[in-house]
Amino acid sequence: MPSPVMPTSRQGGAALSSVAVSAVGMRKSYGDKLVLDGIDLRIPAGSVFALLGPNGAGKTTAVKILSTLITADAGDLRVGGHDLAVDPQAVRAAIGVTGQFSAVDGLITGEENMLLMADLHHLPRAEGRRVAAELLERFDLTEAAKKPAQSYSGGMKRRLDLAMTLVGNPRIIFLDEPTTGLDPRSRHTMWGIIRGLVADGVTVFLTTQYLEEADELADRIAVLNNGKIAAEGSAEELKRLIPGGHVRLRFTDPAAYRSATTTLREATADDEALTLQLPSDGSQRELRSILDWLDTAGIEADELTVHTPDLDDVFFALTDKTDNADQSKETAR
Ligand code: ADP
Numbered sequence: 634m635p636s637p638v639m640p641t642s643r644q645g646g647a648a649l650s651s652v653a654v655s656a657v658g659m660r661k662s663y664g665d666k667l668v669l670d671g672i673d674l675r676i677p678a679g680s681v682f683a684l685l686g687p688n689g690a691g692k693t694t695a696v697k698i699l700s701t702l703i704t705a706d707a708g709d710l711r712v713g714g715h716d717l718a719v720d721p722q723a724v725r726a727a728i729g730v731t732g733q734f735s736a737v738d739g740l741i742t743g744e745e746n747m748l749l750m751a752d753l754h755h756l757p758r759a760e761g762r763r764v765a766a767e768l769l770e771r772f773d774l775t776e777a778a779k780k781p782a783q784s785y786s787g788g789m790k791r792r793l794d795l796a797m798t799l800v801g802n803p804r805i806i807f808l809d810e811p812t813t814g815l816d817p818r819s820r821h822t823m824w825g826i827i828r829g830l831v832a833d834g835v836t837v838f839l840t841t842q843y844l845e846e847a848d849e850l851a852d853r854i855a856v857l858n859n860g861k862i863a864a865e866g867s868a869e870e871l872k873r874l875i876p877g878g879h880v881r882l883r884f885t886d887p888a889a890y891r892s893a894t895t896t897l898r899e900a901t902a903d904d905e906a907l908t909l910q911l912p913s914d915g916s917q918r919e920l921r922s923i924l925d926w927l928d929t930a931g932i933e934a935d936e937l938t939v940h941t942p943d944l945d946d947v948f949f950a951l952t953d954k955t956d957n958a959d960q961s962k963e964t965a966r
Contacts, residue, residue, distance in 0.1 A: 656673060656711075670860030680836060684854075700724075713804065740781060750797045795808075827850055889932070893934070920939065
């Protein structure tokens with residue numbers, strides 16, 4: 634179903650209406666612990682935004698603020714075109730939230746959970762039944778619908794949780810670590826579901842510890858560290874921020890390895906693994922010149938592999954080695 638991306642903002646302006654979430658100077662402390670130190674975010678409608686960060690970085694805090702569960706200490710915050718400080722009720726009507734602690738009631742069936750949500754949204758009975766059945770079908774839960782939700786697997790519970798969120802037909806969805814603890818198959822299923830939502834024009838605000846997840850899903854990624862956005866951009870842009878691309882040559886013959894190390898002085902050598910590492914952007918042009926050069930020097934490696942930096946490299950380069958939770962006192966000073 635192609636849908637308009639956002640309700641037109643009452644504050645007016647085409648630019649505003651195409652921004653689903655915007656934050657300028659979002660701040661939050663718990664006591665003397667500064668968690669968010671003036672965060673700026675701008676999420677276009679219909680896109681997937683991923684907030685990445687180590688444990689304790691403040692990801693959940695940001696989601697809780699933007700979904701009206703807690704208030705910020707400062708900042709100009711708008712969600713769905715509505716000012717959080719002025720009209721939190723309108724924000725609530727525009728969004729859906731699924732958290733790490735699911736809203737699913739295990740004692741009742743999946744279907745009953747869905748109908749309860751339909752009641753909460755004041756849907757007429759028949760309409761509620763129709764929406765519940767449709768969503769259960771879409772999330773592959775029809776067969777399990779009459780079973781108590783506590784008998785569901787982790788992946789099924791997450792799907793039910795998201796299905797419940799969609800009863801209200803939100804245009805902006807906050808997904809706080811939607812695949813934490815799921816097995817790879819369930820994770821891929823959830824990714825497919827998220828892509829389907831985006832295809833329907835829904836804006837997704839995702840927090841995750843899985844870099845692969847951000848890489849797979851997100852149009853833009855922000856890395857949160859010690860209360861600040863350490864970097865923001867597409868996965869490709871973030872990867873370009875850090876060096877680390879290289880070509881690795883592996884030898885099995887120690888004599889060939891030794892002759893290569895004396896010839897390729899700028900390479901980083903690993904005497905134990907018999908490998909040499911050459912900086913490279915992985916482009917065809919660079920690879921060809923490396924190969925030509927090896928031929929000219931009469932060096933024959935047993936294996937040549939190209940490594941481009943991945944989001945893990947970015948994450949390690951941009952965030953602290955220690956847990957952010959331990960550091961937040963430092964930040965507060
Ligand atoms: P993340 O989601 O990135 O793991 P959180 O937003 O949950 O991080 O937490 C950020 C920091 O704020 C952590 O140091 C956490 O201990 C602290 N914190 C979170 N909620 C509270 C609270 N209600 N009271 C005090 N400190 C809190």
